[in-house]
Amino acid sequence: MDYAVDVKEQEATVRMSGRLTFNDHARMRTLIREMLQNDARRQVIDLANLEFVDSAGIGMLLIAREELSNVQKEFALRGAAGQVKRVFSVAQLGKLITLED
Amino acid sequence: MQSAWRWGRVFGRSDVADRSHGALDAGPDRVDRADDTDDTDDRPDLAGAPSVPVRQVIARWLAFADLMRRSFELLESEIDRASTLVETSTVDLSARFRDLAEVARDQSQRVEEIVGLAQFVTIDGEAVPLETVVTSMQDLINEMVNNIVLLSKKAMSMVYLLDDVQQDAIELEKSITDIDVINRQTNLLALNATIEAFRAGDAGRTFAVVANEVRHMSRTTDELAERMRARVGAVVKGVREGHEILRLIAETDMSPQMLAKERVDKTMESLVEQTALFQRVLSNTASSSEHISKNIGTMITGMQFQDYTKQKLEHVNDCLRVLDAALETLEIETRQVVPPTLQPEIPSAWIDQLLGRLTLSEVRQRFVRKLLLDGTALDAHGALDADVGHRDSARSSDDDEAGAVELF
Numbered sequence: 001m002d003y004a005v006d007v008k009e010q011e012a013t014v015r016m017s018g019r020l021t022f023n024d025h026a027r028m029r030t031l032i033r034e035m036l037q038n039d040a041r042r043q044v045i046d047l048a049n050l051e052f053v054d055s056a057g058i059g060m061l062l063i064a065r066e067e068l069s070n071v072q073k074e075f076a077l078r079g080a081a082g083q084v085k086r087v088f089s090v091a092q093l094g095k096l097i098t099l100e101d
Numbered sequence: 102m103q104s105a106w107r108w109g110r111v112f113g114r115s116d117v118a119d120r121s122h123g124a125l126d127a128g129p130d131r132v133d134r135a136d137d138t139d140d141t142d143d144r145p146d147l148a149g150a151p152s153v154p155v156r157q158v159i160a161r162w163l164a165f166a167d168l169m170r171r172s173f174e175l176l177e178s179e180i181d182r183a184s185t186l187v188e189t190s191t192v193d194l195s196a197r198f199r200d201l202a203e204v205a206r207d208q209s210q211r212v213e214e215i216v217g218l219a220q221f222v223t224i225d226g227e228a229v230p231l232e233t234v235v236t237s238m239q240d241l242i243n244e245m246v247n248n249i250v251l252l253s254k255k256a257m258s259m260v261y262l263l264d265d266v267q268q269d270a271i272e273l274e275k276s277i278t279d280i281d282v283i284n285r286q287t288n289l290l291a292l293n294a295t296i297e298a299f300r301a302g303d304a305g306r307t308f309a310v311v312a313n314e315v316r317h318m319s320r321t322t323d324e325l326a327e328r329m330r331a332r333v334g335a336v337v338k339g340v341r342e343g344h345e346i347l348r349l350i351a352e353t354d355m356s357p358q359m360l361a362k363e364r365v366d367k368t369m370e371s372l373v374e375q376t377a378l379f380q381r382v383l384s385n386t387a388s389s390s391e392h393i394s395k396n397i398g399t400m401i402t403g404m405q406f407q408d409y410t411k412q413k414l415e416h417v418n419d420c421l422r423v424l425d426a427a428l429e430t431l432e433i434e435t436r437q438v439v440p441p442t443l444q445p446e447i448p449s450a451w452i453d454q455l456l457g458r459l460t461l462s463e464v465r466q467r468f469v470r471k472l473l474l475d476g477t478a479l480d481a482h483g484a485l486d487a488d489v490g491h492r493d494s495a496r497s498s499d500d501d502e503a504g505a506v507e508l509f
Binding site (some may be wrong): 021023024058063087096 | 249353
């Protein structure tokens with residue numbers, strides 16, 4: 001998995017690509033720290049280019065939401081498609097994280 | 102020759118025996134012969150001596166009267182037969198239709214039972230509505246998927262936690278190493294202090310005791326550091342192993358199992374749709390069977406036409422009996438006023454015409470028997486029956502016999 005963070009005044013956008021799996025746990029932790037530390041109140045991960053997510057990936061996204069919620073930051077996932085969208089739908093992730101088209 | 106004999110027997114004529122088959126159909130020939138016979142037997146008191154054409158007509162009339170009476174009797178019995186046949190067939194058909202209606206009703210009931218059963222699934226002996234089964238299955242799978250999501254999150258939290266513990270353990274190992282360095286320095290300092298104390302002689306004796314104590318403490322600290330290193334090493338090893346096990350658990354991708362929910366949902370949806378389709382088809386079948394049953398009921402009612410037909414045929418028979426009686430009376434009256442020598446004229450053309458209409462061999466045989474053989478010795482010996490039985494072979498093997506039967 002690769003990512004690039006673009007911090008604007010109100011919103012930080014993380015463009016994620018590749019495959020988000022267990023092997024990315026260290027990198028994901030770094031990303032979470034970055035999101036916690038930047039000034040934007042709202043953090044959005046753009047998943048349009050993410051091809052695949054496994055169950056560990058879902059777990060890590062939920063940890064991100066929890067960590068950001070602890071510091072009163074908004075968190076949303078945007079543009080999920082293909083397998084990622086299907087897994088989100090089956091997992092009813094929309095009940096736990098804000099999902100945007 | 103046999104058929105000619107029969108003609109003579111039927112009409113009580115002796116001269117008929119001399120006639121050939123061909124003569125029966127030849128009208129003018131018959132007339133001539135009748136005239137020959139009648140000339141000698143003519144009664145003088147016949148109402149002013151009837152002329153030849155009148156006697157001819159009377160002779161033909163008498164033969165017709167005889168044949169017509171026999172025909173009427175036969176028609177009556179044929180009508181009775183037909184009526185009985187219709188009645189028997191109608192009763193039989195009604196019984197069969199009733200059976201059919203009952204089968205259709207049974208079928209309708211059974212199909213309705215199936216329609217009722219199709220909505221339920223038996224689980225542990227309890228009938229559970231299919232919709233409930235589907236909903237509970239979906240709830241179960243949702244719960245399973247939610248658990249997978251929750252466990253994945255917990256597993257990742259644990260991974261991060263063990264990452265931190267590992268980091269802390271490494272820090273701890275570093276700290277122990279730092280203690281070692283400090284301890285070595287302390288030990289060296291204590292050694293130097295002891296040496297300096299010896300150099301100072303008596304003045305340094307007390308200091309030498311302190312320096313010795315410090316060296317002793319340094320050894321104790323070294324032993325403690327060693328024990329801590331061993332313990333921390335064990336903790337780090339345990340954490341690493343735990344981390345490895347957790348990695349194996351957390352990196353097992355459960356997303357295919359989560360996506361299996363899609364398949365299960367589709368299967369359930371298809372199952373419900375298919376069951377609904379079955380129900381619709383079965384319901385239609387049940388109503389079709391019911392419809393058939395009702396229609397058959399209507400048909401059975403419709404078959405009561407037989408009663409009406411029977412009554413009508415009885416009316417026809419009543420009329421025929423009256424006509425028959427009237428004809429007989431008239432025939433007797435005619436015979437009383439004509440000379441006994443006046444022989445009836447054989448209405449062979451009429452007989453041919455009549456029998457020609459009868460295409461049903463069974464009916465034709467009865468007419469032949471009634472009109473031509475009634476009361477004869479041949480009939481009594483069942484000659485006609487034998488004829489009928491071997492009609493086909495007789496036709497080719499015995500021309501005379503076959504001619505007698507197939508003449509008409």
